[in-house]
Amino acid sequence: MSQVTVTLPDGSSRAVPAGTSIADVAAGISPRLAKAALAASVDDRLVDLSYPLERDARVRIVTAESPEALPLFRHSTAHLLAAAVTTLFPGVQCGIGPATDEGFFYDFVVPRPFVPEDLDAIEKKMKELAAQNLPYERQMWPRAEAEAFFAERGEPLKVQLIEEKTAGQPVVSCYTIKDRETFVDFCTGPHVPSTGKLKAFKLLTTSNAYWKGDAHNQPMQRIYGTAFVSEAELKDHLTRLEEAKKRDHRKLGRELGLFTVHPWAPGAAFWLAKGTTLYNTLANYMRDVLFPAGYVELKTPLVFNKALWETSGHWQHYRQNMFLIESEGEQMSMKPMNCPGHFLVFASEVRSYRDLPIRFHEQTPLHRNEASGVLTGLTRVRQFSQDDAHCFVTQDQIGEEVERLLRLVQRVYNDFGLPFTAKLGTRPATDFLGEKATWDHAEAQLLQALERAGMPYARNEGDGAFYGPKIDFDITDAIGRKWQCATIQLDYQMPERFDLKYVGADNTEHRPVVIHRAILGSFERFIAILIEHYAGAFPLWLAPVQATVLPIADRHLDYAGAVREQLAAAGLRAELDGRQEKIGYKIRQAQLQKVPYMLVVGDREVEERQVAVRSRSGGDLGSRPLDAFIAQAHDEIARKAQ
């Protein structure tokens, strides 16, 4: 029998008979590894333990500690789910069941939608199947036999998948759990060796989905679940979901009096007094950041003639998302974005190369007629404002301008204490506009800017917009969720469409490049993220109410009122709780409203002209003169996230 050479990660190698399985290789290394082995990476391809080694290969055994373990567990659990569903609901058709970032799902064609009781029963069945420690087995079936098998079972979707995925292959890979009767699925694998490995999973929810994600296709019922390598990790994850629910900005937004909504204005927020304060604080913060950075602020019209949208191309491509208005026989539309308005302003006078870069910033409201089903709290709305800006630059200024933008992004997210990562999106493989040389030039400048700003980044090949490359930023909130907010996009197309030009040093007309950019994204969405990030306990500089004065008894009201006035005069947002309630009650209310500082005033404070400071997070901090508190507060506000 011929031998093959297996090279292990530590560089050592060993010879085994051809056809030896990974499981046997692991067993040959150590009994402990044999027990821990789940799958293997063979020449960087992930395979089952049963995989027979037919030629020399680099082999790395995948255990629960390997990075590949999590998706392996999740996908295997998806199969376990499908096995449970096919057992409990004979006749269902299975779709696909991939691992996702958060868990897994599996799509089924069923006569009726799943209800929560079904999920309980399915999960119970999964646990049973896991307890029986049934083997996953890979079987290579002749393609025609596999197609005939699934066709006969009434699974045309599987037949379709086999036809699409395995064209020209003589055999196809199918997996069973225990045997064909228990469960069989067309799948490339790999899986854990047996169901007993799966100990930490939970079904979460059901939803509608469509075959291949296309609403024209067969409707299916999707079951979502999550799975982890260990039960502790699962528990952590479920705790995190609970935490996310507690932080939900829709709940906190109401409890903290930030915003409300009404059925007569779906997808639009009513900003209440405190929410408006927060909104304006953010808006003015961006102004404070952008003015010194060379931006000017504009206010352009909210409603435009359709001629503008025909010029920009939105009429052709975006009309179904625009709110249309008719006036005196003219077709108008609410603006869904500021860009075209800024182009008109740019074109409204002769521009010199000496004027560039020109940076227009605008915060006026935008309207997008989003489908009713996608509206969610503040994260997806129909009316919103952006910290939007367009920088008009020469070809040669791209790199420097982008570098400035990167530093701006860095500075802003630091002020919020939000970690972030950058992603460079390069030229799409097809359907891009413009010359390759132009793209190469632009991408090179973006890269240089990233290097010079010392900003780590990932490269997303082909992820650029069709009109130019871009850099997107993901922020990570306090409970580990990622949100895309900032974006920097180069645009060579709109300057053409709007015939934008500047006069160069050579006294001829040139085409500027436009950089579209936003840092917060939309104020609405960013506020939602901040609410959830801080769990409603905003840092002092953002808190709608920064301090509340709490008199102990009515005889302290005059002094308390004077304290509040001095706080207000010092530019602090302060309230006075003059109700006839006990101090414990007022403190409780202020804590629930997450007010950063409570200033208690009673006989002692009136006597000594002081305030007793209580912080939201640190409790009673003791008494001090009001001036001392004001100075500390100003310092804390200036430090922002510290």
Add this chain to the structure above:
RNA sequence: GCCGGCGUAGCUCAGUUGGCAGAGCAGCUGAUUCGUAAUCAGCAGGUCCUCGGUUCAAGUCCGAGCGCCGGCUCCA
């Protein structure tokens, strides 16, 4: 827009086989003047989402619409 679930007081939620609309918190009034997370008592508060239907009788059953929630899709 599509699939499913939900819609009862300002908020959170009960409401049985169809038979007079309920609680806690919040609010109002009164008492209490109190030292670091809820003082006591009383009162008031309803188009049971809307429209239509079944029924002697509808919060409850049926239909349509609207909104919200979870997804799909899309997206900042």
